[in-house]
Amino acid sequence: MPLCPGTPTPAHSTVTETHVITTTDLTKVYRSRGREVTALDGVDLHVREGEVYGVIGQSGAGKSSLIRCVNLLERPTSGTVTVAGQDLTALAGRGPRAGKELRQARSRIGMVFQHFNLLSSRTVQDNVELPLEILGKSGTERSRKALELLDLVGLADKAKAYPAQLSGGQKQRVGIARALAGDPKVLLSDEATSALDPETTRSILALLRDLNRQLGLTVLLITHEMDVVKSVCDSAALMENGRIVEAGTVSELLATPGSELAAALFPLDGEASGEDRTVVDVTFQGESATQPVISQLARTYNIDISILGAAIDTVGGLQVGRMRIELPGRYEDNVVPIGFLREKGLQVDVPGREAVLAKEGAK
Amino acid sequence: MTWSEMQPLLEQACWDTLYMVGWSTLIAVVGGLPLGILLVLTDRGGLLQNLVANKVIGQIVNIARSLPFIILMVALMTFTRWITGTTIGREAAIVPLAIGAIPFFARLVETAVREVDHGLVEAVQAMGGNTWTVVRKVLVPESLPSLISSTTTTIVALIGYSAMAGTVGAGGLGDIAIRYGYQRFETQLMWITVAILAVVISVIQFAGDYAARSLHRRGAHSGPAPKLRLLKAAS
Numbered sequence: 001m002p003l004c005p006g007t008p009t010p011a012h013s014t015v016t017e018t019h020v021i022t023t024t025d026l027t028k029v030y031r032s033r034g035r036e037v038t039a040l041d042g043v044d045l046h047v048r049e050g051e052v053y054g055v056i057g058q059s060g061a062g063k064s065s066l067i068r069c070v071n072l073l074e075r076p077t078s079g080t081v082t083v084a085g086q087d088l089t090a091l092a093g094r095g096p097r098a099g100k101e102l103r104q105a106r107s108r109i110g111m112v113f114q115h116f117n118l119l120s121s122r123t124v125q126d127n128v129e130l131p132l133e134i135l136g137k138s139g140t141e142r143s144r145k146a147l148e149l150l151d152l153v154g155l156a157d158k159a160k161a162y163p164a165q166l167s168g169g170q171k172q173r174v175g176i177a178r179a180l181a182g183d184p185k186v187l188l189s190d191e192a193t194s195a196l197d198p199e200t201t202r203s204i205l206a207l208l209r210d211l212n213r214q215l216g217l218t219v220l221l222i223t224h225e226m227d228v229v230k231s232v233c234d235s236a237a238l239m240e241n242g243r244i245v246e247a248g249t250v251s252e253l254l255a256t257p258g259s260e261l262a263a264a265l266f267p268l269d270g271e272a273s274g275e276d277r278t279v280v281d282v283t284f285q286g287e288s289a290t291q292p293v294i295s296q297l298a299r300t301y302n303i304d305i306s307i308l309g310a311a312i313d314t315v316g317g318l319q320v321g322r323m324r325i326e327l328p329g330r331y332e333d334n335v336v337p338i339g340f341l342r343e344k345g346l347q348v349d350v351p352g353r354e355a356v357l358a359k360e361g362a363k
Numbered sequence: 364m365t366w367s368e369m370q371p372l373l374e375q376a377c378w379d380t381l382y383m384v385g386w387s388t389l390i391a392v393v394g395g396l397p398l399g400i401l402l403v404l405t406d407r408g409g410l411l412q413n414l415v416a417n418k419v420i421g422q423i424v425n426i427a428r429s430l431p432f433i434i435l436m437v438a439l440m441t442f443t444r445w446i447t448g449t450t451i452g453r454e455a456a457i458v459p460l461a462i463g464a465i466p467f468f469a470r471l472v473e474t475a476v477r478e479v480d481h482g483l484v485e486a487v488q489a490m491g492g493n494t495w496t497v498v499r500k501v502l503v504p505e506s507l508p509s510l511i512s513s514t515t516t517t518i519v520a521l522i523g524y525s526a527m528a529g530t531v532g533a534g535g536l537g538d539i540a541i542r543y544g545y546q547r548f549e550t551q552l553m554w555i556t557v558a559i560l561a562v563v564i565s566v567i568q569f570a571g572d573y574a575a576r577s578l579h580r581r582g583a584h585s586g587p588a589p590k591l592r593l594l595k596a597a598s
Contacts, residue, residue: 071489097410098488107491117486121504121578130500131490182490 015234019082020186020218021047021070026079028065028242039065040076041242047235049185052212052219054229056261057239063222066239067190070220071109072102083109084185107135110179114191116171118163124174125150125159131181149177153207169200176207180215187211189221193228201225205232226264230313236261254283254320257349268324270308277326278334279308283347284321293344294325301337303328364549372539373555379453379534380563384521386457391464391517396510398424398465399472400498410484410494424466432524435463436531456533460524468517475509476502508579515571519564536560 028040039062047053057063068074070081072088080089083105091102098106118127128146137145150156153173163171172192179187189208193201209232211217223229229236229250237247238261246253246261254262262283272279282293298305310323327334331350341348398420404410405417430438436459440450443458483501492500503510526537536556544553 073485073488097494103491103493105491106489109489111486111489113482113486115480115482117480117482119483119501119505121507130487133500134487134490134492134496178490188489 015051016049018049019046020049020084021045021053021220022080022082023066023070024080024082026066026069026081027077028062028069028074029077038242040069040079043079043239043242043244045237045244045247047218047220049218050212050216051234052209052221052232054233054236055220055222055239055244056224056226056229056236057222058224061239062242063224063239064190065242067188067220067222070188071106071111072098107131107182108184108186110176110182110184110187112172112175112179112187112189112192114194116163116168116175116195118171118174118178120163122162123159124155124161124163124166127163127174128178128181131178135182145181146177149180150174152180152211153177167200168196169204172196172200172204173207176204176211180211180217185218187217187219189219191223192221194223194225198227201228202231208232229261230265236265251285254285255347257347266311266313266320266322268309268311268322270324270326272326273306276330277328278331279351280325280327280334280338280341281349281351282323282325282341283349284323285319285347291344293341293346294323296344297337297340300340303337364543364552369552369555372543372552373536373559376534376536376539376556377559379538380522380525380536382453383456383460383525383528383533383535384518387460387464387521387525388514388518390457390461391468391521392514394461394465395468395517396472396503398469400476400502402469402473403476403502404494404498410497424469427463427466428470430463432459432463433527433530435459436527451532453528453533456525456528456531456535460521460528463524464517464521467520468513471513471516472506472510475506475513478509479505508575511571511575511578515568515575518567518571522560522564522567536563 023043023045026040026043026045027038030037030039041062043062043066045055045066055063055066065074069076070083070088072081072092075092076089080087082088086105088102088105091099091105118124119130122130125143125146128149129142132142132145147156147159150159153176155170155173155177158166158170158174163174166174175192176187187208192208193204196204205228208219208221212219212232219232221228221233233250235247235249236253237244239245246256246259248256250265253259254266256262266283268281270279294305294307297303306326308324308326310321312319312321314320327337338348338350401411402417402420402424405413405420407414407417409417427435436456439459439462442462443455444450446458447454449455479502483505484497487497487501523537525533525535526541528535529538529541536559540553540556540560543549544556
């Protein structure tokens with residue numbers, strides 16, 4: 001059945017509570033010429049079955065090492081990787097070469113790459129057939145499966161073309177079809193959209209989303225683009241210096257005060273207009289979005305509220321509103337109105353206060 | 364010397380050259396291809412990383428490459444006799460020609476295979492392919508245009524080497540040019556030989572280039588340059 005990428009799919013989630021990818025205390029240290037570089041520093045990752053999980057971070061944060069450790073293209077220095085209940089690190093054995101069991105396990109994990117990595121000497125169809133050749137499938141079975149997958153990604157008419165004749169987006173579709181050839185439970189996406197223009201990025205992400213919904217495919221993707229996380233991910237993790245500094249479902253993150261990821265997913269601008277004023281960020285999710293809380297606040301406490309910025313958006317299939325408002329008086333004067341907003345079930349962040357609160361909390 | 368005298372000489376020489384170059388090219392490809400691939404695989408970061416083996420193979424290849432062909436031919440005489448039963452004639456010339464060409468071709472193969480994008484190797488590993496799969500499905504097919512060019516270069520070099528095979532009585536075009544043209548002052552015959560050699564080499568070069576190009580055309584890389592956008596969150 002061909003999918004129509006771009007059209008929104010009904011948001012019926014396929015996520016279950018089973019963890020399909022788990023890494024425990026994963027560490028990767030690169031040694032070269034006596035110098036040691038720690039790429040992964042004790043990473044615990046839990047990806048639930050059926051979800052799209054995004055790992056975001058700047059270049060050098062270790063996200064690429066992380067995803068390549070998941071199918072052991074990169075051998076972790078220590079820690080374990082479990083995919084679909086199988087401890088891959090136990091299969092790895094010693095030495096750099098992958099044993100038979102590890103190779104079999106890899107064939108059940110699909111992977112797509114930033115630069116597509118299609119064989120230029122093969123047609124599109126032959127590229128998709130490659131994993132099936134490795135699995136030892138017969139010619140007729142290979143070609144049936146390849147055509148079926150090309151149909152699924154919307155490239156049935158390009159089967160006989162060579163990769164060089166395709167656009168970037170089409171190449172990545174071939175890459176995705178190829179990754180699906182072994183009927184994987186898990187798809188790893190290594191910056192799959194980073195070499196694509198924004199529009200193509202959207203269509204590839206929509207395709208990944210559709211595949212996730214229709215096939216129940218678990219997707220672990222790494223990216224440096226917040227938009228990617230925003231448009232497809234159920235869960236996200238932020239990596240810095242080889243560590244995961246924040247992780248959770250998108251709604252959990254949005255509900256976390258002072259979450260860097262939440263702020264980045266949903267940026268708000270606007271500065272306080274004077275010294276004796278308090279800026280407050282209010283986040284609405286689901287039910288609370290429908291209540292006229294701001295006018296209630298103004299009437300109840302008889303204060304003037306100015307709105308510095310506001311937006312409503314869909315993040316991870318979730319309707320979210322965010323507003324930055326300014327209240328007269330210092331923070332100490334506004335404890336009661338802020339309490340009122342919290343009572344109404346809204347999430348209230350006071351920019352600049354989190355750091356102080358966190359310090360107090362730590363003590 | 365009249366044309367009717369030259370004609371049988373030239374005909375025989377052409378066949379001798381083709382025979383020697385043909386067989387030695389075949390052996391050079393059969394021997395040099397795995398050797399070249401091995402040089403890449405055993406190198407640092409290769410799939411079969413083994414720096415000792417890499418150094419040893421590399422040194423053997425270097426030494427064999429730096430020996431002048433005529434010396435190689437003499438040095439290999441015992442070996443040649445062991446293989447062919449004689450040290451004289453076309454068959455005897457094929458042995459040193461092939462052995463001289465194997466390391467030459469191996470180095471060219473190494474360069475060609477090194478050009479293959481490592482991402483492709485990784486993709487096949489991620490599919491569960493082993494080293495042999497990588498060699499068979501990626502390294503060789505992806506470097507095929509370069510491998511064909513390398514073969515062309517090797518054939519042309521072998522035609523040059525084969526001129527010296529005359530010293531062991533193997534005949535060939537180069538031998539005619541030296542014996543008749545140079546030593547007997549048959550200038551006309553020499554120039555005809557040179558012309559034939561030029562034509563043969565041009566045809567081989569053209570055919571090789573054509574084959575490499577037609578394979579390469581479909582494989583032209585045209586991926587978009589990566590567009591990087593900075594992450595706002597973590598900055």
